[in-house]
Amino acid sequence: xxxxxxxxNPSSSSxxxxxxxxxxxxxxVEEAVAMKFCTVKxxxxxxxxxxxxxxxxxxxxxxxxxxxxxxxxLISYCKKLPQSNAVADNHEEEETxxxxxxxxxxxxxxxxxxxxxxxxxxxxxxxxFNQALADHIQNKSVEYVRKFFGIKGDFEPxxxxxxxxxxxxxFEGVDED
Amino acid sequence: MSYLQLELITKIxxxxxxxxxxxxxxxxxxxxxxxxxxxxxxxxxxxxxxxxKDQAFILKEHDFYPTDRYxxxxxxxxxxGFGKAVQIPMPLCHQIKIAIWKSLIRKYKKLPSEPRDYSGxxxxxxxxxxxxxxxxxxxVRIVEFSxxxxxxxxxxxxxxxxxxxxxxxxxxxxxxxxxxxxKKKLKSLVVLGxxxxxxxxxxxxxxxxxxxxxxxxxxxxxxxKAPCLGIFIIAECKPLVFxxxxxxxxxxxxxxxxxxxxWYDIKMKRGKRVEIQNxxxxxxxxxxxxxxxxxxxxxxxxxEECECKPLVFxxxxxxxxxxxxxxxxxxxxWYDIKMKRGKRVEIQNxxxxxxxxxxxxxxxxxxxxxxxxxEER
Numbered sequence: 345x346x347x348x349x350x351x352x353n354p355s356s357s358s359x360x361x362x363x364x365x366x367x368x369x370x371x372x373v374e375e376a377v378a379m380k381f382c383t384v385k386x387x388x389x390x391x392x393x394x395x396x397x398x399x400x401x402x403x404x405x406x407x408x409x410x411x412x413x414x415x416x417x418l419i420s421y422c423k424k425l426p427q428s429n430a431v432a433d434n435h436e437e438e439e440t441x442x443x444x445x446x447x448x449x450x451x452x453x454x455x456x457x458x459x460x461x462x463x464x465x466x467x468x469x470x471x472x473f474n475q476a477l478a479d480h481i482q483n484k485s486v487e488y489v490r491k492f493f494g495i496k497g498d499f500e501p502x503x504x505x506x507x508x509x510x511x512x513x514x515f516e517g518v519d520e521d
Numbered sequence: 522m523s524y525l526q527l528e529l530i531t532k533i534x535x536x537x538x539x540x541x542x543x544x545x546x547x548x549x550x551x552x553x554x555x556x557x558x559x560x561x562x563x564x565x566x567x568x569x570x571x572x573x574k575d576q577a578f579i580l581k582e583h584d585f586y587p588t589d590r591y592x593x594x595x596x597x598x599x600x601x602g603f604g605k606a607v608q609i610p611m612p613l614c615h616q617i618k619i620a621i622w623k624s625l626i627r628k629y630k631k632l633p634s635e636p637r638d639y640s641g642x643x644x645x646x647x648x649x650x651x652x653x654x655x656x657x658x659x660x661v662r663i664v665e666f667s668x669x670x671x672x673x674x675x676x677x678x679x680x681x682x683x684x685x686x687x688x689x690x691x692x693x694x695x696x697x698x699x700x701x702x703x704k705k706k707l708k709s710l711v712v713l714g715x716x717x718x719x720x721x722x723x724x725x726x727x728x729x730x731x732x733x734x735x736x737x738x739x740x741x742x743x744x745x746k747a748p749c750l751g752i753f754i755i756a757e758c759k760p761l762v763f764x765x766x767x768x769x770x771x772x773x774x775x776x777x778x779x780x781x782x783x784w785y786d787i788k789m790k791r792g793k794r795v796e797i798q799n800x801x802x803x804x805x806x807x808x809x810x811x812x813x814x815x816x817x818x819x820x821x822x823x824x825e826e827c828e829c830k831p832l833v834f835x836x837x838x839x840x841x842x843x844x845x846x847x848x849x850x851x852x853x854x855w856y857d858i859k860m861k862r863g864k865r866v867e868i869q870n871x872x873x874x875x876x877x878x879x880x881x882x883x884x885x886x887x888x889x890x891x892x893x894x895x896e897e898r
Contacts, residue, residue, distance in 0.1 A: 395677070399768075401771070433586065434855050455524070455525055458525060458529055458533075459529070462529055467845050470532075474529075474532050474533045474536060475536055478533050478536035478537055480536075481533075481537070482537055482538065482541050483541070484546075486545065486547055487542060489545060489548055490548055490549070491532060493524055493525065494524040495548055495549050495551075495552070496549065497547075497548065497549055498549050498550050499547060499549070499550065504547055507547045507556050508547065509545070513540075514540050514541075514543040514544040515544055518544070
């Protein structure tokens with residue numbers, strides 16, 4: 345979904361919206377920020393026809409799947425939305441973008457951010473954090489990836505060994521865990 | 522932290538380069554089928570194309586006798602730079618007629634064998650592309666004949682072109698003959714405006730352009746006498762690749778016998794030469810995009826090995842020594858016949874590449890006087 349669709353009420357663009365997280369914290373955020381979360385936007389669109397007065401800080405929107413620590417990070421990301429989707433053209437630029445993607449927390453935090461962005465249907469955020477996690481695992485070993493995603497290897501040891509021999513080049517240059 | 526759903530994992534994996542994905546095939550059976558799934562392959566390819574990731578050049582060296590040599594040059598992330606050109610090993614010729622080199626996983630795919638229906642001197646032209654209507658990938662071959670090669674035709678016909686389309690997945694293959702009444706020369710097989718088209722040139726005066734409007738024998742239409750100039754520019758001065766942000770385009774600069782890739786900055790209208798190690802003197806180039814297509818569908822063809830000659834049996838006869846390796850490098854290997862397993866042998870002072878024969882300790886000709894002195898340095 346596009347974020348540039350018309351604002352239903354342009355005069356109230358500085359209005360605040362209150363979001364309530366899974367640990368019962370209240371976040372008062374600007375409407376422009378909250379509307380990036382399609383799940384929140386949808387909530388308003390559903391309510392709009394019935395009760396126009398529901399708009400604004402008087403309503404509290406519950407987000408039972410999002411923890412306050414995660415929401416705080418997502419909001420800080422929204423506030424300085426980088427021009428992340430332009431493709432870097434040189435090494436320095438690419439490195440700067442990688443660093444930028446790293447600053448939102450540990451790889452474990454990224455998993456929470458991805459789940460939350462997915463739940464909130466926040467497309468730009470989801471793409472950004474997906475790329476951050478892809479950067480992180482790109483050069484990791486199979487063992488690391490299994491542990492990280494909670495996957496049990498179910499190939500027979502001899503199958504796995506044969507595979508590693510056949511594609512030995514793909515196992516070169518892997519980072520230390 | 523909790524674990525991610527498979528749906529989200531899929532999105533993350535689609536952003537990885539082929540090398541990482543080949544490694545992660547061995548994570549679990551679930552990941553193996555996920556990465557091999559056609560929908561995932563398409564998603565990954567789409568992402569690679571959008572972000573210009575994981576690309577390589579395939580270069581064909583001109584005028585290298587007796588066989589053409591092909592090189593692969595990886596496109597590195599750093600500063601729009603290129604890696605070292607690496608020669609691509611050729612497939613075993615007797616096994617196949619047409620094969621696809623899967624650059625990123627370094628294997629050949631065998632294509633269904635079609636009867637060789639020409640014997641002439643014409644050199645076949647090949648193209649590879651995606652057919653969005655059938656969601657299939659196709660290999661197209663077209664061969665040009667001169668009059669002498671085609672005894673079966675009547676005298677009116679001076680040129681014959683034979684077209685063969687080999688689909689990889691689900692549509693049927695096509696063979697078609699095109700006759701021309703005057704002697705004409707085939708220029709190229711290209712995709713223009715989304716249609717497969719081949720260009721036939723008549724003594725630099727005009728071009729006949731054949732377009733395949735619909736897939737099938739009857740889908741061809743001829744656009745006669747297209748102006749020469751435009752088509753020649755497309756065929757001969759082909760842009761190779763765009764830089765990651767699309768602001769530069771790579772062109773091939775140079776004349777017969779020497780060629781060099783150049784980054785051309787579209788905004789600044791300025792070109793800059795690119796240095797590639799090991800680059801052949803003159804080449805044709807094509808761009809290869811990182812895709813998992815045909816990742817491992819079993820139809821692989823062995824590469825041409827220098828020789829895989831058995832050298833000697835071990836004392837108990839249970840192992841045989843083989844020479845392993847490609848051009849320029851060879852290594853002896855003990856191959857255990859029962860266990861079907863090989864083990865490399867370390868020999869000090871071994872030359873890089875060698876042919877070998879076995880010499881058995883014998884007293885024959887031990888010292889009969891006719892010895893030759895060794896060359897002294």
